[in-house]
Amino acid sequence: MPKDKSENHARIIPAARAEFLKKGFEKASMRSIAAAVGLTSAALYRHFADKEEMFAALVEPALKAFAEKAEAIKQRDYALLDNGNLDVMWGDDADLPLFLDVIYAHFDAFKLLVCCAEGTRYGHFVHDFVMMEQQETEDYLAEARRHGIPVKDILPQELHLLLSAYASAIFEVVVHDFTQEDAAHYLKTLQTFFYPGWRAVLGL
Template identity: 30%
Template sequence: MKDEKETRKRLQKCALEEFLEKGFMKASLRSICKKAGVTTGALYFFFEDKDDLFVSLVKEPLAGVREAMEMHFLGEKQAMESGELLSGEVQEGEADDYRTTLNIVHELYRYRDRFRLLLEKSQGSSVEGAVDEVVRICEGHYRMLADMMQQHIGGERIEHDVIHWIAHMQIDVFVYAVTHIDTEEEAVRYMDRAVKYMVCGWYGMFGVTPDMMGSGDIV
């Protein structure tokens, strides 16, 4: 059993290197097996095919980030329904956004090579559209929040195209960090400014100005 676990980990380690170098479509199972010192038959004992091997590298890290996002979205939904997000406590909302962002950034940099694999090398795999799926989850959440804000504050309904852009921007903030910023410490500084920008922009769409944030004058 111990030998099987070690063989599986060795195959994944060699696969990660191969996929990062060549991408999913050009990666060679034969090359991976040769580097791992096993036969192709041994690989098929652990993984159904190349796609299954690729997915095994990104599945758990991606699930962890999605869970953190969905928990945060659930908290925002509950806060909106209870009136907390409409009571003027914008600063507390920003603090919660920042805490969630730090947790996600930590996970992204804990498994940075695997997220780079997903973002840059997954073309042709079954998880090629994973980022688009996360964007769709964000889009649904922001549509709900925007409609609830509009019902309480008034004004015109925010257009679908704007909500779609906001969802993309939310995810692109993290994508940029993983693909362009080398250290978690630098990414945290970048995220600090990004969160401030996004929070102010969100409330600004509804006519909430910085001097109103935390004043109790939103509704």
């Protein structure tokens, strides 16, 4: 990529982020973003085919990091089935603190996903996360049964409702712009509230 195009691209990203955060995807204007970096709209389209491609460039690195963290947690939790130490899943290094690190490493991107993505393919990010977690939980319970662990049965509808409440609570730190310090305190409260309930409902 020629140097001037690279430099323009680097200037476009923060301008696009600011525009989407301020107005949301649907009301954001390519013309306003172009003006903010001193380009014409035509010049902007040489960097991004359309507004959604620009939005994707802002959120995809965060989604990749989030997916990698989720996969690492999944692998750890399956390993716990083999050694029988399921208590680790509910300790200080459980899923909430690990996801918190990812969220705050990419906070603006998660703000875009949770609050500003309507009109894009990311517009149901929290719901999509819930659906993924529901499938992963159902698969994990089935594997636990194969390991002889007496987990409890839960209706899919019940699991979906509980996971929806859980996910919504997690992403409130993004909706309300918590500092990471405040978020860590809040998520400790969520752990205290949700984890005993999860263990009681799932039997893990």
